[in-house]
Amino acid sequence: MRYYVYALIDPTNDNKPFYIGKGIADRVKSHFKEAMSSEGADGLDVDISTIAENELEEYNNSKAESPKIRRLKDLFEQGYGYNAIARILAKNLDEPTALALEAFLIKSVYGLKHLTNIVEGENAERFRPYSNWDCIDGFDLIKSANSHARQNRIEKLQTMLAEKLDEPLLEIQKAFPNLVFDSPKIADSGELDIEAIIRGTRIKIFIRKKNIQIELRGRNKEQYKWMIGHFKKLEAEHLLRRGNVQVFLPNAWKGSKNMTTSIQVAIKRAKLLLEIANAENRKELSAEALLLLK
Numbered sequence: 001m002r003y004y005v006y007a008l009i010d011p012t013n014d015n016k017p018f019y020i021g022k023g024i025a026d027r028v029k030s031h032f033k034e035a036m037s038s039e040g041a042d043g044l045d046v047d048i049s050t051i052a053e054n055e056l057e058e059y060n061n062s063k064a065e066s067p068k069i070r071r072l073k074d075l076f077e078q079g080y081g082y083n084a085i086a087r088i089l090a091k092n093l094d095e096p097t098a099l100a101l102e103a104f105l106i107k108s109v110y111g112l113k114h115l116t117n118i119v120e121g122e123n124a125e126r127f128r129p130y131s132n133w134d135c136i137d138g139f140d141l142i143k144s145a146n147s148h149a150r151q152n153r154i155e156k157l158q159t160m161l162a163e164k165l166d167e168p169l170l171e172i173q174k175a176f177p178n179l180v181f182d183s184p185k186i187a188d189s190g191e192l193d194i195e196a197i198i199r200g201t202r203i204k205i206f207i208r209k210k211n212i213q214i215e216l217r218g219r220n221k222e223q224y225k226w227m228i229g230h231f232k233k234l235e236a237e238h239l240l241r242r243g244n245v246q247v248f249l250p251n252a253w254k255g256s257k258n259m260t261t262s263i264q265v266a267i268k269r270a271k272l273l274l275e276i277a278n279a280e281n282r283k284e285l286s287a288e289a290l291l292l293l294k
Contacts, residue, residue: 002025002092003024003093003094003095003097003098004023004024004088004089004091004092004098005020005021005022005088005090005093005098005101005102005105006020006027006028006088006089007019007021007087007105008021008031008068008071008072008085008086008087009085009086009087010071010085011075011080011084011085012075012078012080016114017110017115018068018071018115018116019068019115020102020105020106020110020115020117021102021117022098022101028086028088029086031068031072032072032082032085032086034069035069035072035076066116067116068116068117089101089105099121099122099123102121103120103122103124103126104127106121107124107127107128107129107130108129108130110130111129112130112210114130118209129159129162129163129164130163132162132164134162136158136159139159156186157184157185157186160184160186160192161184165207166184166207168207168263168266169184169194169205169206170184172205172263172266172267172270173194173205175270176196176270179196179198179203181195181196182194182195187204187206191206191208192206193205194206195217198216198274199226199230200223201216201217201218201219201226201227201230202217202218202219202223203216203217203270203274203277204217205270210261211256211259211260211261212259212260212262212265212266213260214253214266214269214273215249216249216273216277217245217247217248218247224246227240227246228246230277233280234276234279234281234282234285234293235282236293248276250292252292272288272289272292276289276292276293
């Protein structure tokens, strides 16, 4: 019964939470140690063993690129410290209860898009999406009689659509009125995506958590053959990921750190992939597009 759930609140914005977490011991202080200067961090030494394993990646990478850390630094500069920002919401919990409360607060009470959290929390699919009072099929309504695997995918899609995770994808889609995109669907790897045919292949735009990525992906033998021939013309065949599919994802964009949460950046990336797909040779490519073929 040693776990607690906490919030980081913004005193400049009616004390609204901008981060929800669960932890033990001095977990809440770890955010401050990362964000504060060496002088400001005195007295906030953190035992890294108190940080849950699934949160270590965030902790180790939560520097300038993290919206949470940027918000903390901004508040420090305005003179606010630990006592003005950190609040314990519930204490003396067992871990399952803490995990459930954390997910409920992120998913239903505050909404992920209004927080700087990267994920909604464990078993977040059990909770109603923030500010959505529609009658949701598979949640409020009795499940239809489909196979278990298909039903799981349908439920996941319904949940993502209820959470409005498709909105960034649809905003990007509007920037390309000449392309015919499929309706949002759950990809095999679990993210939400939209796809459109471009020349001899397809462009795939997908969102994972808050992160957006763009790639070219062949879906059949004809498209595989086209991609191999096209990238051979561009002297970049070696950049294709091979296997059951042919995929081009620029090395500079690979990995969760190199995905983007910006719709404008995603649109720019899609335009670069369209440029690459439509070019007949390397001479037709812009300098920015050529960099992606290195």
